[in-house]
Amino acid sequence: MAEIKLMKGNEAIAEAAILAGCDAYFGYPITPQSEVIEYLMMERPEERTGMVVLQAESEIAAINMVYGAAGAGKRTMTSSSSPGISLKQEGISYIAGAELPAVIVNVVRGGPGLGTIQPSQADYFQSTKGGGHGDYRLLVLAPASVQEMADFVADAFDLAFKYRNPVMILSDGVIGQMMEKVTMPEQRPRWTDEEIKQQFDSWGTLGKPADRERNIITSLELDPYRQEEHNHKLQAKYRLMEENEVRYETINCDDAEYIFVAYGSSARIAQKAMEQARAKGIKAGLFRLITLFPFPKKQISELADRVKGFLAVELSAGQMIEDVKLAVNGKCKAEHYGRFGGVIHSPEEILDALEQKIIGG
Amino acid sequence: MDVKEIIKPENLVYTKTKNMTDNPLSYCPGCGHGTAHRLTMEVVEEMGITEDTIGVAPVGCSVLAYDFMNIDMTQAAHGRAPAVATGIKRVWPEKFVFTYQGDGDLAAIGGNETLHACNRGENIVIIFVNNGIYGMTGGQMAPTTLDGMRTSTSPYGRDFATMGHPLKMTELIAQLPGTHFVTRQAVHTPAAVRKAKKAIRKAFEVQKEKKGMAFVEIVSNCNSGWKMTPVDANNWMVENMFPYFPLGDIKVDGNLVK
Numbered sequence: 001m002a003e004i005k006l007m008k009g010n011e012a013i014a015e016a017a018i019l020a021g022c023d024a025y026f027g028y029p030i031t032p033q034s035e036v037i038e039y040l041m042m043e044r045p046e047e048r049t050g051m052v053v054l055q056a057e058s059e060i061a062a063i064n065m066v067y068g069a070a071g072a073g074k075r076t077m078t079s080s081s082s083p084g085i086s087l088k089q090e091g092i093s094y095i096a097g098a099e100l101p102a103v104i105v106n107v108v109r110g111g112p113g114l115g116t117i118q119p120s121q122a123d124y125f126q127s128t129k130g131g132g133h134g135d136y137r138l139l140v141l142a143p144a145s146v147q148e149m150a151d152f153v154a155d156a157f158d159l160a161f162k163y164r165n166p167v168m169i170l171s172d173g174v175i176g177q178m179m180e181k182v183t184m185p186e187q188r189p190r191w192t193d194e195e196i197k198q199q200f201d202s203w204g205t206l207g208k209p210a211d212r213e214r215n216i217i218t219s220l221e222l223d224p225y226r227q228e229e230h231n232h233k234l235q236a237k238y239r240l241m242e243e244n245e246v247r248y249e250t251i252n253c254d255d256a257e258y259i260f261v262a263y264g265s266s267a268r269i270a271q272k273a274m275e276q277a278r279a280k281g282i283k284a285g286l287f288r289l290i291t292l293f294p295f296p297k298k299q300i301s302e303l304a305d306r307v308k309g310f311l312a313v314e315l316s317a318g319q320m321i322e323d324v325k326l327a328v329n330g331k332c333k334a335e336h337y338g339r340f341g342g343v344i345h346s347p348e349e350i351l352d353a354l355e356q357k358i359i360g361g
Numbered sequence: 362m363d364v365k366e367i368i369k370p371e372n373l374v375y376t377k378t379k380n381m382t383d384n385p386l387s388y389c390p391g392c393g394h395g396t397a398h399r400l401t402m403e404v405v406e407e408m409g410i411t412e413d414t415i416g417v418a419p420v421g422c423s424v425l426a427y428d429f430m431n432i433d434m435t436q437a438a439h440g441r442a443p444a445v446a447t448g449i450k451r452v453w454p455e456k457f458v459f460t461y462q463g464d465g466d467l468a469a470i471g472g473n474e475t476l477h478a479c480n481r482g483e484n485i486v487i488i489f490v491n492n493g494i495y496g497m498t499g500g501q502m503a504p505t506t507l508d509g510m511r512t513s514t515s516p517y518g519r520d521f522a523t524m525g526h527p528l529k530m531t532e533l534i535a536q537l538p539g540t541h542f543v544t545r546q547a548v549h550t551p552a553a554v555r556k557a558k559k560a561i562r563k564a565f566e567v568q569k570e571k572k573g574m575a576f577v578e579i580v581s582n583c584n585s586g587w588k589m590t591p592v593d594a595n596n597w598m599v600e601n602m603f604p605y606f607p608l609g610d611i612k613v614d615g616n617l618v619k
Binding site: 024026052054056057058061062064065066067068069070072074076090091094098204205206207209210214216217218220 | 411412413414417418424425427430431432433434435436437438441444445446447448449451452453456473476477
């Protein structure tokens with residue numbers, strides 16, 4: 001049986017990256033996610049699996065190192081926290097435009113600006129709606145526990161390569177910093193040079209043999225009609241993700257009249273609020289998003305046909321609520337509740353909001 | 362000799378390297394980029410490393426370098442080529458990796474990436490084409506624009522007091538222990554072309570020997586941006602650019618040239 005460890009979320013992500021057969025990590029320190037690169041540097045993954053770890057001169061350099069290595073067919077990742085992710089957005093746009101597989105971890109802190117080092121979920125918009133310039137989407141996974149921080153890394157790599165698209169693990173300062181028990185997955189070997197060649201010689205910059213055309217990693221297409229065509233191709237890919245990759249968890253939704261919609265740390269707190277509501281006789285359920293993009297539109301829309309209302313709970317001034325409202329489409333009440341700027345709501349505050357805004361509102 | 366006779370292989374004295382595609386170059390007639398591309402690709406072919414070479418194109422006039430260089434290439438965001446090349450080289454240490462960048466890309470927006478890739482001693486080659494102006498965007502002031510030089514964003518001439526001094530990036534990075542070979546060349550005469558090619562060859566040899574960063578600046582012209590004929594531009598370059606950006610090796614075998 002696998003060993004149970006007590007780890008921080010950030011450490012779990014780092015260990016899971018080594019175990020996922022990641023080839024390279026490029027990062028830059030920022031609170032509250034610096035443990036990721038600290039753990040990797042301490043762990044000497046170059047000796048365990050041959051994984052490269054490099055502290056870049058900036059978040060900008062780090063994401064561009066990811067772009068280079070990902071374009072060369074390697075499993076590559078970076079991590080940062082909100083202001084650092086803002087700096088990476090240009091590079092993420094290039095990675096999406098050039099259709100490269102990469103994993104980006106955001107351990108969100110409060111903003112705007114330098115903001116605070118305390119937890120937040122105010123990066124929902126920049127994670128799910130593009131973030132950088134142009135029409136693109138990231139596939140966004142939202143872990144709600146240290147175990148999921150570990151489990152989602154290999155999943156993120158698999159999805160990144162399945163769609164040749166950047167995948168974001170959108171965590172927050174709570175999940176990154178807290179310690180929980182975690183069972184680590186088995187070590188997955190890194191791909192051999194031969195395996196990389198077999199899989200990616202059709203597009204990766206692996207060096208051009210005489211018998212094939214050169215491979216070019218670029219997001220540039222000056223002809224607007226061809227650029228539009230490329231955009232159509234990207235959009236078709238995002239629609240495919242919406243069809244195939246929606247992930248969520250429902251707790252007590254079967255008989256629920258009221259549903260909390262939440263992800264990450266807010267889902268943990270909302271779960272407690274749901275239990276308190278049930279104890280008071282309120283039929284409350286929890287809809288926990290695991291993928292933020294693709295968003296479970298259809299599932300929430302179906303629930304909206306039979307429940308009385310939704311309360312979107314997030315550590316922001318109201319971002320995910322926009323997607324909830326689009327899915328509910330006026331069929332029942334849908335309101336937002338959240339503390340923000342680094343402040344974390346309590347279960348009591350959430351329950352109170354349900355009673356005030358949805359039940360009594 | 363008729364044409365059929367002339368093109369027989371035994372009569373050819375020169376052929377274009379297979380590492381250049383047949384795509385017509387998008388550069389202005391008279392521009393040095395075409396020659397700098399060719400030299401780089403010839404060196405790669407002559408060293409027999411075509412299958413193991415990965416190039417990184419910048420943003421600038423040479424953004425489409427991958428249309429002309431017949432090797433695997435990545436097009437980098439503006440200024441980030443040294444970081445992109447670092448990423449590639451670190452995961453494929455046995456491959457040959459080079460960046461091809463202009464002055465705006467390398468010395469302005471990409472100053473930090475250039476400095477740190479050099480300081481880490483990344484085992485890559487940087488080809489830096491310096492023509493003192495932003496060519497692609499239509500002739501704006503570059504970090505290497507000379508004092509008093511007119512551009513579309515310094516229409517009355519570059520003024521030290523408000524616009525700063527032309528940046529000698531090559532001298533700057535030569536001070537860093539991570540750089541092994543640093544040189545400044547030109548491609549405006551046959552003699553200069555031969556020297557430049559030797560320098561590029563040496564740079565790739567440094568990478569082969571895993572000795573760290575090899576950095577080749579090529580001072581070039583921009584007759585369109587400078588608003589001169591190609592001949593005038595080359596003469597102007599010799600008279601004005603070379604005194605400020607003198608040609609020659611700056612660092613050889615890790616030692617600054619006295």
